[in-house]
Amino acid sequence: MTALETNVFPITNLAELSAGYRLYRVRGLRSEQAEFFQNQQALVRRLSYRLQSPVAIVTHDGEPHVAIREDDPEPPSPIPLVRATAYLDRVPGDLRLDFGTRSPETDPICLRFLQFVLQEPLRQDARLWQPSSGRPYFFKDPCYEQHGVSQYRGFAIRAVLTPGGLGLCVDVKHAFGSQSPLPVRLARREFRRWQGQHCIYRMGHLWYDIRLAEISDLSASEELIPLDGRTVPLLEWVAAECRKPIPPDLANLPADAAVVYYRNNQDDQRAAPAGLCYPVISTQDPRAQALQRETILAPHERHKMIHDFVRDHLQGLRFGGVRLRLGADPVRVRPQMFQVPDLRFGGDRVLSVRGSTGAQHVGLDQLGRTRLDCLRDKSAGFYVRSPLDRQYLVLPQSVAESWGEAFRADLRRSVDDLFPQEHGYAPELVTYNDRVLRTAVRQGREVIQAVQKHCSKPGYAVVMTHHTDDRRQRAEDQLAALVLRELRERFDLPAAVVHSATGQECYALENGRNGGSHYQIRLDRRGRFDGYLRNVALNKVLLTNERWPFVLATPLHADVIVGVDVKHHTAGFTVVGKHGSEVRTLSRKSRQKEMLLADQVATYLMELLRAEAKYEEIHTIVLQRDGRLWPSERAGARRAVERLKTEGVLPADATLTMLEVSKTTPASLRLFDVIVEPGKPTWVQNPEVGTYHLADATDAYLCATGRAFRRPGTVNPLHVRFVEGPLPFLDCLSDLYALTTLAWTRPEDCTRDPITIKLNDRRLGEDAGEYDSDALSFVAGAGDAEEVA
Numbered sequence: 001m002t003a004l005e006t007n008v009f010p011i012t013n014l015a016e017l018s019a020g021y022r023l024y025r026v027r028g029l030r031s032e033q034a035e036f037f038q039n040q041q042a043l044v045r046r047l048s049y050r051l052q053s054p055v056a057i058v059t060h061d062g063e064p065h066v067a068i069r070e071d072d073p074e075p076p077s078p079i080p081l082v083r084a085t086a087y088l089d090r091v092p093g094d095l096r097l098d099f100g101t102r103s104p105e106t107d108p109i110c111l112r113f114l115q116f117v118l119q120e121p122l123r124q125d126a127r128l129w130q131p132s133s134g135r136p137y138f139f140k141d142p143c144y145e146q147h148g149v150s151q152y153r154g155f156a157i158r159a160v161l162t163p164g165g166l167g168l169c170v171d172v173k174h175a176f177g178s179q180s181p182l183p184v185r186l187a188r189r190e191f192r193r194w195q196g197q198h199c200i201y202r203m204g205h206l207w208y209d210i211r212l213a214e215i216s217d218l219s220a221s222e223e224l225i226p227l228d229g230r231t232v233p234l235l236e237w238v239a240a241e242c243r244k245p246i247p248p249d250l251a252n253l254p255a256d257a258a259v260v261y262y263r264n265n266q267d268d269q270r271a272a273p274a275g276l277c278y279p280v281i282s283t284q285d286p287r288a289q290a291l292q293r294e295t296i297l298a299p300h301e302r303h304k305m306i307h308d309f310v311r312d313h314l315q316g317l318r319f320g321g322v323r324l325r326l327g328a329d330p331v332r333v334r335p336q337m338f339q340v341p342d343l344r345f346g347g348d349r350v351l352s353v354r355g356s357t358g359a360q361h362v363g364l365d366q367l368g369r370t371r372l373d374c375l376r377d378k379s380a381g382f383y384v385r386s387p388l389d390r391q392y393l394v395l396p397q398s399v400a401e402s403w404g405e406a407f408r409a410d411l412r413r414s415v416d417d418l419f420p421q422e423h424g425y426a427p428e429l430v431t432y433n434d435r436v437l438r439t440a441v442r443q444g445r446e447v448i449q450a451v452q453k454h455c456s457k458p459g460y461a462v463v464m465t466h467h468t469d470d471r472r473q474r475a476e477d478q479l480a481a482l483v484l485r486e487l488r489e490r491f492d493l494p495a496a497v498v499h500s501a502t503g504q505e506c507y508a509l510e511n512g513r514n515g516g517s518h519y520q521i522r523l524d525r526r527g528r529f530d531g532y533l534r535n536v537a538l539n540k541v542l543l544t545n546e547r548w549p550f551v552l553a554t555p556l557h558a559d560v561i562v563g564v565d566v567k568h569h570t571a572g573f574t575v576v577g578k579h580g581s582e583v584r585t586l587s588r589k590s591r592q593k594e595m596l597l598a599d600q601v602a603t604y605l606m607e608l609l610r611a612e613a614k615y616e617e618i619h620t621i622v623l624q625r626d627g628r629l630w631p632s633e634r635a636g637a638r639r640a641v642e643r644l645k646t647e648g649v650l651p652a653d654a655t656l657t658m659l660e661v662s663k664t665t666p667a668s669l670r671l672f673d674v675i676v677e678p679g680k681p682t683w684v685q686n687p688e689v690g691t692y693h694l695a696d697a698t699d700a701y702l703c704a705t706g707r708a709f710r711r712p713g714t715v716n717p718l719h720v721r722f723v724e725g726p727l728p729f730l731d732c733l734s735d736l737y738a739l740t741t742l743a744w745t746r747p748e749d750c751t752r753d754p755i756t757i758k759l760n761d762r763r764l765g766e767d768a769g770e771y772d773s774d775a776l777s778f779v780a781g782a783g784d785a786e787e788v789a
Contacts, residue, residue: 003332003333003335003674003676004332004333004334004335004671004672004673004674004687004691004693005303005330005331005332005333005671005672005673005674006169006330006331006332006333006669006670006671006672006693007169007170007171007306007330007669007670007672008160008162008167008168008169008170008330008331008669009167009168009170009310009314009326009327009329009330009331010162010165010166010167010326010327010330010331011099011165011166011167011168011324011325011326011327012325012326012327013322013324013325014099014100014165014166015099015100016100016322017099017100017319017320017322017324018096018097018098018099018320019069019070019096019097019099019113019319019320020069020070020071020094020095020096020097021067021068021069021070021094021095021096021097021109021113022067022068022069022070022072022090022091022094022095023058023060023065023066023067023090023091023095024065024066024067024068024075024088024089024090024091025060025063025064025065025088025089025090025091026043026057026063026064026065026066026086026087026088027086027087027088027089028078028081028084028085028086028087029043029064029081029084029086031631033083033084034083034595034597034632035081035082035083035084036631037630037631038082038595039081039082039084039086040057040064042081042082043057043066043079043081043086044056044057044066045265046079046266047066047068047075047076047079048133049265049266050075050076050266051068051072051073051075053068053069053072053116054068054069054112054113054115054116055067055068055075055112056108056109056111056112056113057108058105058106058108058109059105060091060105065091066088067109067112069113070094074090075088076088097109097110097113099114099166102166107161110159110166111159111160111161111166114159114166114319115158115159117317117318117319117324118157118159118168118314118317119133121316121317121318122137122157122313123137123206125137125313126140126205126243127139127140127141128140128154128313129200129206129207129208130207130208131175131200131208131209132208132209132265133265134666135156135209136154136155136156136157136173136175136667137154137155137156137157138152138153138154138173138175139152139153139154140152140207143294144291144294145179146287146290146291147287147290148178148179148180148287149176149177149178149179149281149285149287149288149290149291150176150177150178150179151174151175151176151288151291151294151295152174152175152176152177153172153173153174153305154172154173154174154175155170155171155172155173155305155306155309155313156170156171156172156173156666156667156668157169157170157314157667158665158666158667160669161696162331163331167326167327167330167331168310168314168326169667169668169669170306170309170310170314170667171302171306171667171668171670172297172302172305172306174294174295175280176280176281176282176283176285176288176291177200177278177279177280177281178278178279178280178281179278180278181202181249181274181275181276181277181278181279182194182199182258182260182274182275182277182278182279183258183274183275184253184254184257184258184273184274184275185254185256185257185258185274186215186258186260186274187258188215188217191212191215191260194212194279195212195213195214195215196211196212196213197211197212197279197280198210198211198212198279198280199211199212199277199278199279199280200277200278200279200280201262201272201276201277201278202247202249202250202276202277202278203238203241203242203272203276204238204239204241204242204243204246204247204250205242205243205247206242209280210262210270210272210277211262211263212260212261212262212277213260213261213262213263213269214260214261215258215259215260215261215274216258216259216260216261216271218259219255219256219257219258219259220233220234220235220253220254220255220256220257220258220259220273221233221234221235221255221256221257223259223271225237225271227240234259234271234272234273235253235255235257235273238250238273238276249275249276250276253273253275253276257273257274257275258273258274258275259271259272259273259274260272260273260274260277284467286501286505296712296713297713297714298712298713298714299672299673299684299685299686299714299715300683300684300685302670302714303672303674303684306670310326311328314326333671333693335673335687335691336691336692336693336694337688337690337691337692338690338692338733338734338737339353339354339690340353340354340364340367340689340690340741341552341553341554341738341741342354342356342359342552342553342554343371343550343551343552343553343741344383344550344551344552344553344579344581345374345375345380345381345382345383345549345550346380346381346382346383346384346385347379347380347381349374349377349379349380350553351367351370351371351374351550352553353367354554356553356554359553360374364688364689364708365708367708368708368709371549371550374550375418375549376417376418378420381419381420382418382419382542382547382548382549382550383548383549383550383551383581384546384547384548385547386547387421387422387423388419388421388425388460388545388547389458389459389460389545390428390457390458390459390460391425391426391427391428391459391460391461391462391541391545392427392428392430392451392454392455392459392460392461392462392493393408393411393427393428393429393430393461393462393464394430394431394432394447394450394451394455394461394462394463394464394495395407395408395429395430395431395432395464396431396432396434396464396465396466396500397431397432397433397434397435398434398435399434399464399500399503400429400431402507402509402519403503403504403507403509403519404429404431405519406507406518406519406520406521407503407507408427408429410521410533411425411427411462411533411536411537411541412424412425412426412427413533414530414533414534414536414537415537415541415542417534417537418534418537418538418542419537419542419547425541427462428454428455430450430451430454430455430461431450432446432447432449432450432451433446433450434446434466437469438466438467438468438469438470439468439469439470440468440470440478440479440482441482443465443466443468443479444479444482444483444486447463447465447483448483448486448487448490451487451491451493452490452491455491455493458492458493459493460493460494460495460541460544460545461487461493461494461495461496462495462496462497462498462536462540462541462544463483463487463495463496463497463498464497464498464499464500464503465479465480465483465497465498465499465500466499466500466501467499467500467501477497480497481567481570483495483497484496484497485570485587488587489589494544494545495544496539496540496541496543496544497540498536498540502529502532505525506521506522506525506529506532507519507520507521507522508520508521508522546583548580548581548583548742550742551579551580551581551742552578552579552580552581552738552741552742553579554738555578555579556576556578556579556580556735556738556739557620557727557731557732557734557735558578558620558621558622558657558727558731558732558735559577559578559616559617559618559619559620559621560575560576560577560578560609560612560618560620560621560622561575561576561621561622561623561624561735561739562574562575562605562608562609562621562622562623562624563575563576563624563625563626564596564601564623564624564625564626564629564633565625565626565627566590566592566593566594566595566596567594569589569590569591569592569593570587570588570589570590571587571588571589571590571596571600571604572585572586572587573585573586573587573604573605573608574586575608575612576739576742577612577615577616578616580738580739580742582615583742584608584611584612586604586607586608588600588604594627594628595628595630595632595633596630596632596633596636597632597636598632598633598635598636598639599636600636601632601633601635601636601637601639601640602636602637602639602640602643603640605623605636605637605640605641606640606643606644609621609640609641609644609649609650610644610649613644613649613650617651618650618651618654619651619653619654619655620654620655620657620727621641621654621655621656621657622656622657622658622659622725622727622732622735623637623656623657623658623659624658624659624661624736625658625659625660625661625723626661627660627661627662628660629658629659629660629723634658634723634724637656637658638656641654641656655725655726655727656725657724657725657726657727657732658723658724658725659720659721659722659723659732659736660720660721660723661718661719661720661721661736662718662719662720662721665719668716668717669693669701669717669719670714670715670716670717671687671691671693671701671703671715671717672684672685672686672687672714673685673686673687673688673691673707685707686703686705686706686707686714686715687703687706687707687715688703688706688707688708689703689704689705689706689707689708689709690703690704690706690737691703691706692717692733692737693717694729694730697722697729698721698722698723698729699719699720699721699722700719700720700721700722700729700733701717701718701719701720702717702718702720702733702736702737703715703717704717704718704737704740718736720732720733720736
């Protein structure tokens with residue numbers, strides 16, 4: 001039999017679980033406040049850290065309330081927040097939480113209390129470490145070590161709702177750290193390169209993540225720490241707090257060891273011996289990239305690791321005095337699948353997996369290769385075939401003087417191979433001085449000055465940048481975002497960013513027979529670098545120029561879909577019409593970092609819809625928010641549609657439906673296609689592309705990638721949440737899947753992001769160098785590279 005299996009393990013004895021709790025009404029927070037939801041989250045976080053206990057926020061009688069366990073002390077009140085002060089008023093009486101008979105109002109409390117139960121026993125397990133509360137648990141023994149980097153494998157665990165109950169969602173995660181700690185006798189001058197960086201602080205057997213703030217003038221035997229009513233040296237304090245026997249790195253720490261400072265989750269300053277701090281390695285670090293391939297797990301490998309961890313670490317957990325029992329088998333769901341929409345290429349060539357009349361039929365397993373063939377077929381080719389406008393290639397001076405000309409020639413060949421035109425791709429070369437500090441501000445300033453001087457005529461640009469020294473680990477690429485924003489706003493120059501790291505790794509200086517020298521691609525990198533060049537040609541050159549390889553021949557259910565995202569104080573909007581043949585983008589500055597105000601959304605959405613209404617009558621509008629759709633954004637979108645109806649721009653029957661699309665979660669729900677036959681080993685594989693799971697009326701998981709595109713790794717479904725609107729959820733989900741096919745910009749591959757998200761990411765600088773590391777260090781696609789914690 002074939003079943004679609006999840007990574008959610010049901011709790012089978014919910015009826016035995018109960019807990020007492022108290023409710024406190026929260027005064028001072030109102031839903032109309034701009035910071036309402038951020039303040040709610042901050043309130044829960046502060047109370048949880050202060051009480052060292054689970055705290056949940058719920059809506060009771062239309063007002064926010066916090067729930068805490070009955071045996072916890074009284075919470076502090078008042079609590080200052082952002083432009084608000086929260087007062088907690090206790091609701092009389094103690095309440096009882098019965099996990100077997102829950103309600104939508106008590107579900108958040110059940111999940112929060114259950115999540116907290118996982119923390120202490122796993123944290124006390126000497127084999128595991130956790131960077132911080134809510135993060136995955138990693139094994140202390142590295143799974144791989146190479147070039148001074150340790151790769152840690154661990155597991156993210158999240159309490160979730162299941163059909164009729166509760167369960168634990170478990171997924172595999174990875175992290176990278178240095179094999180060596182900071183210098184034991186770290187000097188202040190040396191500390192500057194580490195300041196602000198994250199480290200794994202090995203405080204005896206307890207390991208956790210810290211961010212280095214300052215360095216002390218005192219040694220570990222001089223820095224004094226309170227202990228049992230007296231003060232003792234830091235070295236003595238750490239040893240006293242550590243479970244015995246103590247690890248060798250602590251036992252061998254000298255008395256004159258340097259001391260660094262960090263801040264804990266309550267913003268209190270704490271001290272740590274430098275020799276116990278192991279730097280976290282960023283995924284952008286070339287040393288870590290060499291190990292990225294090991295994070296890509298085949299479905300059967302991930303499936304087995306998850307089951308083994310549940311069996312070995314989660315079956316003995318206790319909730320109060322009751323042993324938590326998990327089902328040996330995870331939740332299984334009925335397989336459901338969308339068909340790939342028909343795709344229209346140039347020359348009116350239609351490619352069909354569903355067998356449409358008059359189309360070129362192709363099997364799903366051959367779709368990727370056939371798409372590439374159609375693009376290269378002179379009778380088909382790109383759907384948009386008009387010649388390219390003026391092109392600029394902006395390179396660092398150090399690159400231009402070395403392998404830059406070889407790169408330009410190779411990129412020209414790749415673009416011309418995909419997009420033949422009379423004069424070919426011939427970008428004007430522009431160089432900037434990169435021999436300055438490698439910070440986002442200094443490098444960005446040099447790029448802007450070069451563009452201002454040499455790119456006075458309208459066109460499109462590809463800008464190559466270096467990885468900067470000031471980029472924070474796990475942080476977004478500030479240089480790419482700065483360059484894209486400034487070129488767009490100051491010079492009206494659409495651009496894409498690539499990184500220099502790939503070329504530096506792949507080009508080598510060769511000596512010719514005539515005594516000259518030249519750069520060429522290393523033989524051992526040729527195959528993968530050709531794929532990288534093709535991806536740059538397609539994603540960075542042709543799509544930036546809005547040369548779409550194909551559009552939808554199967555129309556969407558919606559007349560217009562608007563994708564919204566906010567990053568780096570910039571709002572990005574992408575509008576796609578019914579057939580995907582017209583794609584428009586808009587970006588505007590925002591004072592808010594992640595959330596837009598209602599007036600902003602109304603203004604931007606009206607601008608976009610007015611432009612779209614000039615070409616076709618719009619009846620059905622769908623808004624897709626990348627991440628959380630805030631109440632203010634919902635209100636602004638509704639206001640825009642109603643105003644345009646009043647003005648006559650939209651018909652009176654025009655409707656608005658809104659979705660949230662989440663790409664990351666604390667523990668991703670996975671779907672495995674599991675085949676069980678009598679007398680044969682169980683076969684675990686990825687589900688097919690287009691597979692989806694409706695968890696309930698408002699939550700679904702969509703496999704926008706799948707096993708037809710043969711890439712290593714495990715499918716990571718998109719989480720889609722229906723917010724409001726009249727268009728049926730399944731129609732919205734079908735349209736979202738169709739938009740992912742428009743974003744299948746690797747001709748032989750696919751991506752999990754719909755084009756509404758992908759183009760916003762490009763506009764906001766999120767996919768800069770997207771293929772630089774993917775193509776050479778790990779392969780994303782049908783099995784996205786494992787998210788690194």
